[in-house]
Amino acid sequence: MRFVGGSGIGRLARRLARDYDVYAPREVAGALVLQRLADGDPPAWNDHRLAEPLKSLWLQPGKILAQWTPQGPQPGPRPRPRAVFGAKQCDLRALTILDRVLRDHEHKEPAWCDARERNLVVAGDCTGACDSCFCTMLGGQPWPQAEFDLCLGPVEGGYLVEAGSARGEQLAAELEDARPATAEQVAARDRRRQEVLQRVRAQNERWRTVDPTDKTVEKNLRTRIWGKLAATCVECNACNLACPTCHCFLLFARQTPAGAVRVSLWDSCFHAGYARMAGGGTPRLQLTERFKNHYYHKFVSFPRNWGVTACSGCGRCVDACMGRIDKRQCLHRLETEWMPSEVLEEIV
Amino acid sequence: MASTFVPIPARLEQVIVETPTIRTFVLRPQQPIPFRAGQFVQLEAPGVGEAPFTPSSSPKEPERLEITVLRTGFVTEALHRLQPGATVGVRGPFGKGYPVQHFQGQQVLVIGGGVGLAPLRSLLYHLFDDLGQVARVSILYGARTPQELCFRRQHADWQQLAKVDFTATIDRPAPGWDGPVGLVTELVAKTDVDIARACAVSCGPEVMLRFVTWKLLDLGFPPERIFLSMNRNMSCGMGLCGRCNIGPHYLCKDGPDMCYAEIKDIPYALG
Numbered sequence: 001m002r003f004v005g006g007s008g009i010g011r012l013a014r015r016l017a018r019d020y021d022v023y024a025p026r027e028v029a030g031a032l033v034l035q036r037l038a039d040g041d042p043p044a045w046n047d048h049r050l051a052e053p054l055k056s057l058w059l060q061p062g063k064i065l066a067q068w069t070p071q072g073p074q075p076g077p078r079p080r081p082r083a084v085f086g087a088k089q090c091d092l093r094a095l096t097i098l099d100r101v102l103r104d105h106e107h108k109e110p111a112w113c114d115a116r117e118r119n120l121v122v123a124g125d126c127t128g129a130c131d132s133c134f135c136t137m138l139g140g141q142p143w144p145q146a147e148f149d150l151c152l153g154p155v156e157g158g159y160l161v162e163a164g165s166a167r168g169e170q171l172a173a174e175l176e177d178a179r180p181a182t183a184e185q186v187a188a189r190d191r192r193r194q195e196v197l198q199r200v201r202a203q204n205e206r207w208r209t210v211d212p213t214d215k216t217v218e219k220n221l222r223t224r225i226w227g228k229l230a231a232t233c234v235e236c237n238a239c240n241l242a243c244p245t246c247h248c249f250l251l252f253a254r255q256t257p258a259g260a261v262r263v264s265l266w267d268s269c270f271h272a273g274y275a276r277m278a279g280g281g282t283p284r285l286q287l288t289e290r291f292k293n294h295y296y297h298k299f300v301s302f303p304r305n306w307g308v309t310a311c312s313g314c315g316r317c318v319d320a321c322m323g324r325i326d327k328r329q330c331l332h333r334l335e336t337e338w339m340p341s342e343v344l345e346e347i348v
Numbered sequence: 349m350a351s352t353f354v355p356i357p358a359r360l361e362q363v364i365v366e367t368p369t370i371r372t373f374v375l376r377p378q379q380p381i382p383f384r385a386g387q388f389v390q391l392e393a394p395g396v397g398e399a400p401f402t403p404s405s406s407p408k409e410p411e412r413l414e415i416t417v418l419r420t421g422f423v424t425e426a427l428h429r430l431q432p433g434a435t436v437g438v439r440g441p442f443g444k445g446y447p448v449q450h451f452q453g454q455q456v457l458v459i460g461g462g463v464g465l466a467p468l469r470s471l472l473y474h475l476f477d478d479l480g481q482v483a484r485v486s487i488l489y490g491a492r493t494p495q496e497l498c499f500r501r502q503h504a505d506w507q508q509l510a511k512v513d514f515t516a517t518i519d520r521p522a523p524g525w526d527g528p529v530g531l532v533t534e535l536v537a538k539t540d541v542d543i544a545r546a547c548a549v550s551c552g553p554e555v556m557l558r559f560v561t562w563k564l565l566d567l568g569f570p571p572e573r574i575f576l577s578m579n580r581n582m583s584c585g586m587g588l589c590g591r592c593n594i595g596p597h598y599l600c601k602d603g604p605d606m607c608y609a610e611i612k613d614i615p616y617a618l619g
Contacts, residue, residue, distance in 0.1 A: 066353035070435075073354045107352060107586035107601075221615055248590035251353075251583050253437075255395060262353045267591070275581045275591045278399060278421025281554060281619075283580060283594075289616060293593075301596035 003185055004178040005158040010042030011176055012122070012150075013085070020083035020120055023057060025050055034084065043085040045154065047128030048142075049314050053244035054091045055098070057082055058115040061266045065111055065251070069259035076110075076261070081118035088126050090135050090314035092147040094244030100306035101247060111264075120167060123148035125189070126196050132315030134204045134328050138213075140313050142196045153189040160189050207328035209335045213299040213309060216335045221296065225337055229330045230291035232323030237268035239317035239325075240294070245310045248274075269293055295330070352586060355392050355437025356381065358413070360430055367496045370463050371428055372404060372416040377438055380410035385448065385474040386467060386577070386605050389440035390585055391415055393426035398439070400582040402467035402604070404499075407474055413438070416466035416498065442585035443604050446471050446549060447575060455484040455541045459560050461532055461552025462491055465498045467577055468551050472506070479511050486541050487514040490532030490556075494518055494525045532556065536563045543568045549605070551577035558618040561608060571609035578606050578617075 004012075016022050017039060024043030026035040031051035037043055067076040095116070102109040103116060126133075126142035135142060144151045149168035153160040160181050163169040172178070209216060220226070240246040249264040267274060270290050276282040284290045302310035311327070318326045358377040365371055373391075381389065385407050392398035399421070405414035419428045430436070448471070456475065460468045468487075475485050487506065491497045497516055506514045517528040517535055528535060532552070548569055550560045557576050564574050580592040580599045587601040595614035597606065611617040 068354045070357065101588060105587070107584075107588060109588055110353070247588075249584075249588070251589060252397065253392065253394075260394075264589075267589070269590065277579060277581045278424060281579065283616065283619070292615075296595070297590075297593070301593065304596045 001181040001186065002161045002172055002175065002178040003155070003158055003181040004161055004175050007042070008161075008175055008177060009152065009159060012171065013037055013043050014040065015171070015174065016083040016120065016122075019081070021080050023082055023084045025086040032086075034086065037085075043122075045127075046086045046088075046124070048126050048130050048133060049088040049090055049316070050086055051242070051316065051319065053242060053314070053316060054084065054087060054095065055244055055247070057084060058095070058119065059098075059112060059247060059249075059266070062263060063111045064261045065109070065264055066262045067259055074259055078114065081120065082115075083120040083122065085122045085124075087121050087123040087144070087148065088314075089123075089140055089142060089144045090133075090312040091244055092121070092123060092144050093135075093140060093312040094314070095147055097245045097302075097306075097308055097310055097312065098247055100308060121148045121150075123151045123164075125151070125153045125193060126200075127154055127192065129196060129200045129203070130315055130319065131203060132318035132326075133200050133313070134207070134315055135313035136197065136200045137204050137207065137209075137328065137331075138309060138311055138313040141193075142200055143193050153193075155185045155188050160185055204328060207332045209332055211335055213311075213331055214303050216331055216338075217295050217299040220334045220338055221292070223338065225334065226288040226292045229325070229333065230288050233270075233287060233291055233321075233325060234323055235270050235272070235287060235290075236322060237270045238320035238322065240268040240270060241266060242316035242320040244312055244314055244316065245298070269297070295334075299331075352439060353584075355390070355398075355439045358436050358438050360432055360434045360436060361412075362432055363430065366416060366498050366500075367491075369419045369496070370416060370466075370498055371419075372414050372466075373427065373430070373436075375413045375415060375436065375438065376411070377413060381413060381438060381441060382410040383407055383441035384445035385470040386446035387441035387443045388467075388582070388585075388600075388604055389413070389415070389438050389442070390582075391417075391423075391427070392437035392439070393423055393430070394435065394437060396426040397423045398437070399423040400442075400585070400600075400604075402470060402577070404466040404469040405473070406477070407470060408477065416463060416469070418463040440585055442582070442600050444602065446474075446605050447607070448474060450573070450575075451475070451482055451547055453481075453483055453545070455486065455546040456482050457536075457539060457541050457546055457548040458485060458487045459532060459536060459548060459550040459552070460487070460489045461556040462496065463498060464550075464552030464556070464577065465489055466551075468549065469499060471549065476506075476509060476512070479509065482511070483545065484541065485509075485512045486539065487512070488532055488535040488539065489514070489516045490518070490535070490552075491516070492519045494522050531559070533559045533563045536560055536567070539567070547573045547575065549575045549577075554579050554619045561618065571612050572607060574608035575605050576608055576611075576618075578603055578611070580604075
């Protein structure tokens with residue numbers, strides 16, 4: 001672990017710009033989003049996760065998954081690799097969740113695998129929390145533990161820099177004016193980590209549930225509570241689009257001068273027409289069914305299929321919801337308002 | 349290995365008009381596409397889009413696919429406009445296919461509705477190839493009108509096969525039709541297969557699958573021996589894009605034929 005002064009981060013960004021398109025947090029209209037860093041600008045520090053998930057760079061909408069001509073498959077365009085500042089633990093956890101489906105799987109999503117291999121992550125400790133943050137409810141903590149190349153932990157006068165990969169080790173070794181971190185600096189960082197952890201735990205105390213989330217959701221599959229939970233949902237899809245683990249996509253092919261390309265766009269299971277078939281049939285015609293499916297997928301079927309809950313507790317869906325639907329509250333209500341007598345008989 | 353997102357070009361060799369709304373496209377892909385009965389491919393009408401279809405031809409002929417298509421949406425309308433000589437794209441095969449290992453020594457009750465007989469025909473060819481593997485194949489088929497019966501020219505041939513019986517029904521009486529009239533579920537109710545050693549396989553519209561399933565359960569079929577070709581919007585074919593789920597199952601990789609026991613507890617699995 002090394003220590004570097006505050007200006008060292010600007011130098012790191014300039015060093016990365018030689019090999020990467022560098023993205024860093026920037027405040028736009030009151031929200032922190034990822035923007036391409038102008039040459040020479042130092043990246044801003046973000047206390048907590050950004051409004052925008054990392055998937056906006058890793059799973060960019062409109063990306064080309066394959067390209068071909070009558071002669072056969074052609075190598076598609078390969079974007080310059082990206083280096084990203086400002087990633088927090090919930091973002092990194094989301095990357096590992098998506099890896100299960102898109103990379104560690106018989107069929108791979110080529111653009112995701114390419115991005116995972118080539119993009120570089122400069123993560124950071126959370127030095128604050130949004131009111132919506134709930135990583136601790138899902139077993140997380142507000143500092144990165146893996147999946148980063150470098151991790152920055154602010155301390156008096158600068159940052160502790162931890163390497164998490166061979167690339168990161170190399171960059172850390174190249175940092176000018178860096179020196180080994182002292183035990184006091186590490187202790188100060190760890191104290192601050194604990195403070196943020198306590199804050200996130202405290203703000204979520206009221207939503208604490210006893211059962212694991214999969215049991216809570218599954219035992220409600222046939223109850224009427226979903227209509228109550230979805231009462232203010234306006235089907236805007238913001239929760240899915242802001243979610244760092246939602247990855248449903250729409251495929252289509254397009255002719256270009258260089259041949260045909262297969263393109264993927266972000267999609268959302270809250271659309272009434274999301275699963276519509278030719279001829280007009282659509283499963284989950286009712287909003288409450290789609291709402292339930294969103295929870296079922298994240299907390300029951302994804303863990304069953306992939307061994308991990310498809311939620312990193314980032315709280316973006318809470319902030320994004322114009323109907324003020326709070327996932328923590330929903331999970332809490334699913335547990336506390338569950339009434340066996342309300343379980344419905346199914347039609348089939 | 350070629351990317352599974354890239355289609356294999358296929359030449360359209362012949363168009364067979366099956367009914368006023370159903371055509372069979374005989375395709376010669378640039379390379380053979382080996383598939384198991386019940387697996388599906390994404391068939392692409394260039395410039396329009398792709399849609400999932402299970403080939404209706406024999407899995408023994410991977411170099412020549414037949415795909416039978418009901419005109420029902422914008423991709424299928426574009427396919428129906430194609431003339432022999434056109435080039436289409438094929439991705440796949442995807443999915444698991446029919447669980448033929450369960451059919452060994454069994455009486456197989458095959459229940460189709462409308463264009464639902466198309467995927468089942470690939471299974472029938474597989475079974476007909478070696479009728480020693482099963483005890484019997486009983487085919488029950490329903491369509492709205494005599495004109496809408498698919499593969500009508502083959503029905504008599506199938507009836508001639510040892511161990512095979514074939515019965516078709518239409519929804520309402522029609523001039524020149526002297527066969528059974530009524531829904532295919534009524535044929536199911538009258539089946540004489542030995543339920544203790546039978547499997548049922550069904551493909552058709554969702555509402556038909558629901559009523560067929562109820563009828564089979566009434567007759568005493570255990571859910572473990574009912575196999576349904578489920579209807580969902582399958583796009584990527586690989587369990588990535590997310591839209592074809594029935595509970596935890598992605599139809600495109602776990603199906604499209606599902607054992608009823610696996611889906612019976614999932615709310616609204618059958619609509």
